[in-house]
Amino acid sequence: MSALMALIMCLVITAVTEGMGPEYLTTVARAYVRAMPVAFVGVLAVRPLVNRLVRWTITDYKSS
Template sequence: MSGIMAMLMSIVIVGAGTGIDSDLPLRVWHAYKLAMPVAFFCVLMVRPLVARLVAVSIRS
């Protein structure tokens, strides 16, 4: 999940910020190399909160 989201966000943000041209794939790859570890650790940190919210909403 974090890998897919990091790639999609990298494409959108790099494309919007620097434009779409022949260098886009390389710029996206550089952005993805930074975004993937950040997204992975964010998912790990947010997971317990999401699990609690799901448990609360299912009981209702």
């Protein structure tokens, strides 16, 4: 999940900020190398919260 998220964000943000010139894929690759560890740690950090929210939503739904 983090790998795909980081790749999509790098593709879009690079296209918006730098344009899609001849160095586009090289620039995306450089951005991806920097963004991937941040995205991975972010997913690990947010996962417990998401799990709690899902459990809370499912529990609330079953009790109705």
